[in-house]
Amino acid sequence: MKPLPTLADVACLAQVSTATVSRVLNAPDRVREETRRRVQEAVAQLGYTPNFGARALASNRTRTVGAVIPTMENAIFARGLQALQEELARADVTLLVATSNYDPAREEAQIRTLLGRGVEGLVLIGEEREAHVYDLIRQRGIPAVLVWTWRADCPWPCVGFDNRASARSIAERALALGHRRIAMIAGVTAGNDRARQRVEGVREALEAAGLRLDGDLLVEAEYSLAAGRDAALGLLARRPRPTALVCGNDVLAAGAVAAAREAGLDVPGDVSVSGFDDIDLAKVVYPPIATVHVPHRRMGLSAARLLLALDAGERRPESRRFDTEIVEGGSLGPAPAER
Amino acid sequence: MKPLPTLADVACLAQVSTATVSRVLNAPDRVREETRRRVQEAVAQLGYTPNFGARALASNRTRTVGAVIPTMENAIFARGLQALQEELARADVTLLVATSNYDPAREEAQIRTLLGRGVEGLVLIGEEREAHVYDLIRQRGIPAVLVWTWRADCPWPCVGFDNRASARSIAERALALGHRRIAMIAGVTAGNDRARQRVEGVREALEAAGLRLDGDLLVEAEYSLAAGRDAALGLLARRPRPTALVCGNDVLAAGAVAAAREAGLDVPGDVSVSGFDDIDLAKVVYPPIATVHVPHRRMGLSAARLLLALDAGERRPESRRFDTEIVEGGSLGPAPAER
DNA sequence: TTGTACGCGTTATCAG
DNA sequence: CTGATAACGCGTACAA
Numbered sequence: 001m002k003p004l005p006t007l008a009d010v011a012c013l014a015q016v017s018t019a020t021v022s023r024v025l026n027a028p029d030r031v032r033e034e035t036r037r038r039v040q041e042a043v044a045q046l047g048y049t050p051n052f053g054a055r056a057l058a059s060n061r062t063r064t065v066g067a068v069i070p071t072m073e074n075a076i077f078a079r080g081l082q083a084l085q086e087e088l089a090r091a092d093v094t095l096l097v098a099t100s101n102y103d104p105a106r107e108e109a110q111i112r113t114l115l116g117r118g119v120e121g122l123v124l125i126g127e128e129r130e131a132h133v134y135d136l137i138r139q140r141g142i143p144a145v146l147v148w149t150w151r152a153d154c155p156w157p158c159v160g161f162d163n164r165a166s167a168r169s170i171a172e173r174a175l176a177l178g179h180r181r182i183a184m185i186a187g188v189t190a191g192n193d194r195a196r197q198r199v200e201g202v203r204e205a206l207e208a209a210g211l212r213l214d215g216d217l218l219v220e221a222e223y224s225l226a227a228g229r230d231a232a233l234g235l236l237a238r239r240p241r242p243t244a245l246v247c248g249n250d251v252l253a254a255g256a257v258a259a260a261r262e263a264g265l266d267v268p269g270d271v272s273v274s275g276f277d278d279i280d281l282a283k284v285v286y287p288p289i290a291t292v293h294v295p296h297r298r299m300g301l302s303a304a305r306l307l308l309a310l311d312a313g314e315r316r317p318e319s320r321r322f323d324t325e326i327v328e329g330g331s332l333g334p335a336p337a338e339r
Numbered sequence: 340m341k342p343l344p345t346l347a348d349v350a351c352l353a354q355v356s357t358a359t360v361s362r363v364l365n366a367p368d369r370v371r372e373e374t375r376r377r378v379q380e381a382v383a384q385l386g387y388t389p390n391f392g393a394r395a396l397a398s399n400r401t402r403t404v405g406a407v408i409p410t411m412e413n414a415i416f417a418r419g420l421q422a423l424q425e426e427l428a429r430a431d432v433t434l435l436v437a438t439s440n441y442d443p444a445r446e447e448a449q450i451r452t453l454l455g456r457g458v459e460g461l462v463l464i465g466e467e468r469e470a471h472v473y474d475l476i477r478q479r480g481i482p483a484v485l486v487w488t489w490r491a492d493c494p495w496p497c498v499g500f501d502n503r504a505s506a507r508s509i510a511e512r513a514l515a516l517g518h519r520r521i522a523m524i525a526g527v528t529a530g531n532d533r534a535r536q537r538v539e540g541v542r543e544a545l546e547a548a549g550l551r552l553d554g555d556l557l558v559e560a561e562y563s564l565a566a567g568r569d570a571a572l573g574l575l576a577r578r579p580r581p582t583a584l585v586c587g588n589d590v591l592a593a594g595a596v597a598a599a600r601e602a603g604l605d606v607p608g609d610v611s612v613s614g615f616d617d618i619d620l621a622k623v624v625y626p627p628i629a630t631v632h633v634p635h636r637r638m639g640l641s642a643a644r645l646l647l648a649l650d651a652g653e654r655r656p657e658s659r660r661f662d663t664e665i666v667e668g669g670s671l672g673p674a675p676a677e678r
Numbered sequence: 679t680t681g682t683a684c685g686c687g688t689t690a691t692c693a694g
Numbered sequence: 695c696t697g698a699t700a701a702c703g704c705g706t707a708c709a710a
Contacts, residue, residue, distance in 0.1 A: 004479060004687095005685060006686095006687055006688085007688065007689095008687080015698085016696075017696065017698075018688080018689095018695045018697090019689085019690085019696070019697060019698075019699095020695085020696060020697075022384070022688065022689060022690090023689095023695090023696085026689080030695075030696095031695070032695060032696090032697085035695080035696085043706095047474075047478055048533060049451050049454050049455040050455055050688075051455060051456045051686090051687050051688070052394030052457065053393065053394075053395040053396045053397050053401075053456075053457060053686090053687080053688090054392065054393065054686070054687035054688040054689085055392075055687080055688055055689075055703090056392040056614070056688090056702090057390070057392045057393050057396060057687080057688070057689090057701095057703065058687075058688040058689035058690075058701075058702055059681090059688075059689055059690085059702090060689090060702075062392075071421065072411065072415070072416055072417040072420055072421050072652040073414070073421050074414060074619075075413060075414050075415050075417075078411045078412050078413070078414075078679090079366065079412055080419065081411055082410065082411050082412050082438070085438065086410075094452065095438050096435065098423070099424065110387055113433065116388040116389055116391045117391045118390070118392060128362065136386060139386055140343065159398070189472075201699090206546065208539055210616070219475055221546060225619055225622065225623060227532060243382065243395070251619075253709045254623045257623075258622075258623065261625070279622065280413075280564055280590075280620075281619075282624060283597075284593045284597065284624055285623050285625070285691085286625045287623070305635075345702095345703055345704085346703065346704060347703080347704095355680075355681085356680065356681045356682075357681090357703090357704075357705095358680070358681060358682080358683095358705080358706075359679090359680060359681075359703095361705060361706080362680085362705095362706095363706095365705075369680095370680085370681080371709080374679080374680080378696095389703085389704075390702090390703050390704070391684090392703080392704095393702070393703035393704045394703080394704055394705075395686090395703090395704090396686045396687065396688090396703075396705090397685080397686055397704040397705040397706080398687090398705055398706090399686075410696095421681060448697090462684075502706075519696070537680095548706065562686090575692085671710090
């Protein structure tokens with residue numbers, strides 16, 4: 001393990017001081033052209049890469065932001081993350097990604113790690129977390145943006161949408177199609193405000209129509225095809241059978257469609273299914289899943305811009321609320337006639 | 340932006356020297372219990388988090404490894420990455436993830452960035468990259484593991500499988516089912532050895548059966564449903580029409596199934612489709628896609644273990660070759676009878 | 679068991 | 695335009 005070349009090595013080879021090498025790297029204009037070229041040559045020859053830690057220590061800046069997402073295992077957060085990263089990279093900022101596995105304690109630990117690494121901004125999913133975590137961030141004085149959620153009087157800047165309203169609207173769509181026995185397969189709501197708000201939205205819509213979303217017709221399932229399938233099989237065995245399964249996300253919906261097929265039921269002839277998130281999966285399943293389109297990439301982009309604006313000293317940049325829209329799909333059709 | 344608490348602040352509050360605080364953090368046993376408690380209290384009270392850069396600078400260790408993957412936008416690498424991360428976390432090692440967008444230059448830049456951040460190990464996808472990139476890594480003296488690929492005399496440790504052999508075997512399956520007009524939708528092969536090897540594997544199988552995979556029946560498509568669909572529409576318009584579309588990955592295959600449906604063709608009655616990678620998508624499409632199962636999580640786990648072993652000083656840990664297996668699926672059926 | 683003091687690689691200040 | 699040199703926060707001999 002031979003020692004890496006340092007600024008001093010480069011300086012030595014190029015016959016200049018370390019200060020000059022540093023300038024060539026950080027403010028090339030302030031160095032005479034010939035000197036600059038000599039230094040750049042030395043850099044290339046030695047394969048020199050600046051030591052990030054030392055640089056951070058000396059300059060007290062890292063040009064790094066961190067994001068903590070629940071999981072990388074599904075495409076849900078990937079698109080937005082990619083957009084976030086691209087936009088940050090444009091401003092020469094590095095994104096550090098950490099995962100929490102939907103575990104609040106793990107999320108906190110990851111936030112601590114990121115803070116220790118000197119991130120100058122944080123992107124977090126959703127709003128629900130313990131007060132002391134927010135205290136920690138506030139104490140560090142670094143900006144944080146909450147994505148995938150939006151609430152009028154949220155004390156932190158949000159870049160997201162109203163999960164409750166969006167869920168309500170797709171449930172209303174099912175009602176408008178004549179469905180009355182509507183069940184819901186929700187994501188796990190513990191520690192997950194988005195999942196809970198979606199349940200609330202669906203419940204609101206049903207109650208406005210004089211229906212109830214009671215325990216029997218509401219099940220939670222973890223984020224996987226298999227869990228969605230199992231939950232759907234359970235619900236489809238109820239009598240009277242629900243005519244529509246409103247799902248908390250597209251993965252659960254895809255599992256539900258598979259379950260219906262397994263049970264010998266036609267979608268949407270016998271039972272309708274709806275999803276949420278509009279990931280690629282929704283278009284591939286047959287019939288295509290009716291879902292709620294969420295502006296993944298625009299959220300990522302917007303979060304990046306907001307963070308960069310905050311970094312540039314802007315005082316109170318606005319939260320950004322996006323609209324969602326229902327994506328029609330063959331999986332959601334009229335309720336079957338009573339027999 | 341108030342300054343973060345430092346070791347010195349903690350030491351001051353706890354009435355000890357900075358050395359003692361450092362010891363409490365790194366070797367608690369070497370400190371008297373009462374002192375330790377006082378220090379820990381001070382740490383908690385100040386919300387102190389060690390400065391990562393300074394620590395790295397002083398100790399010359401980071402307990403960090405980096406991975407560069409083509410993209411996070413699809414689930415392909417996510418599962419393996421998650422496993423990699425989990426296993427590394429178990430050893431208290433942090434994983435830094437960067438993306439290259441399938442661009443060799445960008446991959447090199449990301450590798451440089453990671454090296455600058457002091458990663459003590461590298462996980463890279465595939466084997467194909469310019470020699471000077473390997474020189475760079477070798478010069479740094481840090482271990483690197485190549486995943487998603489395997490070759491007998493690869494100079495770097497690999498954790499993967501033989502893409503060519505696996506592709507050959509699924510093509511042979513199509514041949515065994517009587518297909519003779521077989522077309523392939525490959526991933527983009529430029530700079531992507533996995534994609535190229537899969538093409539080679541299919542070509543081998545066809546040639547062994549006296550068939551050819553010529554320009555007309557081989558198209559490349561970028562990694563997306565839409566690209567797979569478009570490519571398939573083009574191939575299905577050929578006369579005589581291919582009876583089987585062998586695809587370089589499941590996303591392309593899903594696009595191909597959608598294209599067939601659009602063209603009014605039955606899968607597998609009129610045309611068979613096969614995929615590669617066995618991501619969740621393959622099971623959700625109807626009919627389910629016959630594909631090649633790749634041990635995503637086991638590769639991630641294995642890469643982590645290999646890296647940790649190398650870090651622990653093991654000299655030449657073995658490459659690890661995994662077997663793949665064909666996953667049956669309704670999308671691949673007997674060739675239609677000649678009319 | 680604890681403290682002192684130096685060095686890690688870089689940036690930034692201040693002279694030249 | 696360039697060069698000395700003092701921080702930056704932490705780990706670690708070495709000394710007490």
